[in-house]
Amino acid sequence: MAEVRLSNITKKFGALTVIPDMSLTVPDGSFTVLVGPSGCGKSTLLRIISGLEMPSDGEVMIGGEDVTFAEPSDRGISMVFQSYALFPHMTVAQNIDFGLRLAKTPAAEREARVAEAARILALEDYLDRKPGQLSGGQRQRVAIGRSIVRQPKVFLFDEPLSNLDAALRGQMRVELAQLHQSLDATMIYVTHDQVEAMTLADQIVVMNRGRIEQVGAPMELYDRPMTEFVAGFIGSPK
Numbered sequence: 311m312a313e314v315r316l317s318n319i320t321k322k323f324g325a326l327t328v329i330p331d332m333s334l335t336v337p338d339g340s341f342t343v344l345v346g347p348s349g350c351g352k353s354t355l356l357r358i359i360s361g362l363e364m365p366s367d368g369e370v371m372i373g374g375e376d377v378t379f380a381e382p383s384d385r386g387i388s389m390v391f392q393s394y395a396l397f398p399h400m401t402v403a404q405n406i407d408f409g410l411r412l413a414k415t416p417a418a419e420r421e422a423r424v425a426e427a428a429r430i431l432a433l434e435d436y437l438d439r440k441p442g443q444l445s446g447g448q449r450q451r452v453a454i455g456r457s458i459v460r461q462p463k464v465f466l467f468d469e470p471l472s473n474l475d476a477a478l479r480g481q482m483r484v485e486l487a488q489l490h491q492s493l494d495a496t497m498i499y500v501t502h503d504q505v506e507a508m509t510l511a512d513q514i515v516v517m518n519r520g521r522i523e524q525v526g527a528p529m530e531l532y533d534r535p536m537t538e539f540v541a542g543f544i545g546s547p548k
């Protein structure tokens with residue numbers, strides 16, 4: 311099981327306090343969306359959960375284990391970024407397989423997992439292509455495929471669709487929702503896009519200046535915003 315629990319997380323960069331004191335529970339199997347304006351600390355929080363950044367204070371628990379000081383690779387998480395750096399000289403299959411090869415997963419197991427990821431992401435017909443021969447949406451799916459094969463308990467997404475055009479973003483939203491259903495994993499998804507938050511989340515965390523303004527189901531925030539900020543942010547898509 312992979313609930314993610316943050317207790318009294320503080321993050322300072324020198325004199326700048328980006329996250330003053332944050333506690334948050336992300337339920338196991340939830341699709342939790344962190345939303346808030348640029349610079350409010352969303353990426354920093356994800357990096358703390360993933361272990362790419364250490365908190366100045368506080369605790370990170372994943373699946374009931376204290377991982378505050380654990381290496382990223384020991385946390386059972388996988389991160390998908392907005393700039394999906396695929397290896398241009400490798401095929402789709404090799405790109406998806408890359409992390410498994412590094413982890414020295416046996417060849418037969420690797421092959422099975424790559425095939426399964428390709429099936430889930432509808433990439434079966436593209437496995438021999440190079441990234442340069444793919445559309446933006448297909449490349450993003452390859453990036454997600456690299457995460458899936460590692461079978462993480464928790465997926466972290468940092469604005470994964472923000473480089474795609476509006477039509478493709480809409481399509482990928484549907485695919486991400488399906489992915490969540492089929493994988494039975496916990497997903498923490500960062501975006502500054504209200505529509506994405508409203509359609510994908512079963513729990514939305516509205517952040518502002520490193521603090522949580524409100525946590526709740528999409529319609530709950532929409533119908534009963536507790537602050538002006540939440541009302542403005544959820545109520546009026548920009």
Ligand code: ADP
Pocket residue numbers: 323326328346347348349350351352353354355
């Ligand atoms: P968001 O993802 O919500 O746009 P970030 O988490 O990237 O916000 O950044 C939050 C704040 O922390 C910003 O003011 C940013 O400039 C600052 N920040 C992020 N990373 C660093 C860093 N490595 N050093 C100094 N300041 C940083």
Ligand code: MG
Pocket residue numbers: 352353354
């Ligand atoms: Mg960010």
